[in-house]
Amino acid sequence: MVNEIRDLIVVGGGASGIFTALIAARKGSSVTIIEHGKILGKKLAITGNGKCNFTNLYQTKSCYNSGDIDKAYNLINKMGGKGLTDLFSSFGIEWIVKKGRNFDRIEAGYVYPAGESGKEFVNILTDELIRLKVKVKTNINIIDVKKNDGIFEVVTGDSNNSYSYFAKKLVIACGGLASNSTGSDGSFYNIIKNLGHSIIKPLPALSxxxxxxxxxxxxxxxxxxxxxxxxxxxxxxxxxxxxxxxxxxxxxxxxxxxxxxxxxxxxxxxxxxxxxxxxxxxxxxxxxxxxxxxxxxxxxxxxxxxxxxxxxxxxxxxxxxxxxxxxxxxxxxxxxxxxxxxxxxxxxxxxxxxxxxxSFESAQTTSGGVPMEEVTNSLESKLVKGLFFVGEVLDVDGLCGGYNLTWAFSSAYEVGNGE
Structure with a gap:
């Protein structure tokens, strides 16, 4: 039997992977998430001491670091802050804003789900994946990615027992190296390099x-x-x-x-x-x-x-x-x-x-990753048509205060909403 060809495969079930899948599925695309951990959103559920500070109402370029800050911030500026809060409200997630202390950035508005529960936040998103009929494959080891006749083949398993998934587009949302106990172990970097991309040396940030x-x-x-x-x-x-x-x-x-x-x-x-x-x-x-x-x-x-x-x-x-x-x-x-x-x-x-x-174990995010110069303004690979990158795997990292999740969700929205 010929394996089904999906519209989109998302590699990685973290914040950016889940959100890319949700946005694409909302538009009618058939989507599969492949995650090498046992559950989706493990790191997202514990972020902000488990309260999930998912964005910030105060947004400027100075809140982010990147080799191409203009390209990154153009995407953030489309959805960051208020745009994301409105979007999450459409998923049934109400939110609250907390101000920093007087020595903090006075304009900052730290946004949390109203229940201040990262686990609940993840549960709402995963329930939406089910409603939108997104296929979720967990505990899956990817050993190779190929592209033949315009179709991506994601090879899983091991050399003795493999199984392939197929899609018209592939989104890499594998994260970086920070908090590797939650599944961000950099194991996909070699496959990214095999696809022709380079990796700016990953280093710990927010540590x-x-x-x-x-x-x-x-x-x-x-x-x-x-x-x-x-x-x-x-x-x-x-x-x-x-x-x-x-x-x-x-x-x-x-x-x-x-x-x-x-x-x-x-x-x-x-x-x-x-x-x-x-x-x-x-x-x-x-x-x-x-x-x-x-x-x-x-x-x-x-x-x-x-x-x-x-x-x-x-x-x-x-x-x-x-x-x-x-x-x-x-x-x-x-x-x-x-x-x-x-x-x-x-x-x-x-x-x-x-x-x-x-070390990365105590870091909250990764500095470095796939260079922004190797992707288009819509985060499509300049080297492999139909290949996209979102979230922490790209060379973009932000300050504490919901900025890294802002990047994860903003980049995911760009790719998931793309034609």
Whole structure:
């Protein structure tokens, strides 16, 4: 019996794969999803700590990284933010908007399903797949993709026992390498290369960062963190963020660090040296901070030096400053203005060498992938007609706050809605 030729096969059952299938099936296409994991939407169900921050009402190019940001953002601009919320409402998914704290991007509007449940979000989408008669094949291993006489053949199984699926168009939505425990393991990259495409080296993004040795593990503080490329006599600004930092034995994390991590990984891979500059008192100038410390000196004049900063900042930072700047034991009144200046300067500009970005297992997305220059504005391969790419497999990654799902859904809509 000749195997059925479907209009569309989607490789990958994550956010972009599910959504491509839904949009195409809504238009009347016959669609099959082939997923190598046991279930669809595993990563989508746990995103945003399980609450599924699926887009953001604030959209600019600066929220994304790509080798061709204009091409990527043109697609995002069609559907991102409000367009996606309206579309998901048509699936029966109501939504709510949450604002960031005052140090966050003030315009940002983080969009969640009204029930704040990623699992429920996935269940609604998979129920719609069933209603639209999308065929779903899970736990399937793809070993090859061929194209003959305008038809794609997706070969599954192994060399001893194989089965082929056929379609007029093929969409690759296989994800990247981030959170590989959810199924994003990069196993499809070799097949993509065999189809003639290149892969920009995948690197972890939205991850914590290992820094030079410190004794600040356990500190959680709101600060301004800036990453620089260190050229010795000069430095190049890589990026700056404000928010809650979380120090651990391994390094530093928190949303501000995650936002910078993709660019950091790319620069480290080039062999560049980098460092963080942390401003623990970003709301005050160095002059204001110095005045505050001088006033403390007057108030605490008769106390011993080790009490100078107790109650002013975190205990571990107090110890570090005391060991570094207040080695002369005695009374607070003996602390010189020069010492106060050095302490103020460090609190405003503490330097930490960057060692590495943590692994893909702890990363939320992938930097790198199929170059945008190898696809058209509609995300069709320039090398193989009828082959499309969507989501994380492409060289596009976004900030925290629903931006990576915005890209996943926007690219999926473009391809699923295409003629």
């Amino acid at each position: 914590s960062v290992k820094i030079s040795r410190h004794n600040f593990a356990g500190i959680r503080c709101t600060a301004k963190i800036t990453a620089y490329i260190d050229h010795g006599e000069s430095k190049v600004l890589l990026g700056s963020e404000i928010g809650e930092l979380q120090f651990s034995e391994q390094g530093v994390g928190g949303i501000p660090v995650m936002q910078l991590s993709g660019r950091i990984a790319r620069e480290l891979d080039k062999g560049n040296k980098l460092y963080f500059d942390i401003d623990f008192y970003y709301e005050k100038s160095e002059e204001e901070l110095r005045a505050i410390l001088k006033n403390r000196k007057d108030i605490l004049a008769e106390k011993t030096v080790d009490k100078f900063l107790t109650g002013f900042t975190y205990e571990k930072i107090v110890k570090y400053i005391s060991d570094k700047f207040l080695t002369d034991r005695g009374y607070v009144k003996g602390i010189t203005d020069d010492k106060i200046g050095m302490i103020s300067q460090w609190l405003k500009s503490a330097k930490f060498d960057i060692i590495s970005v943590n």
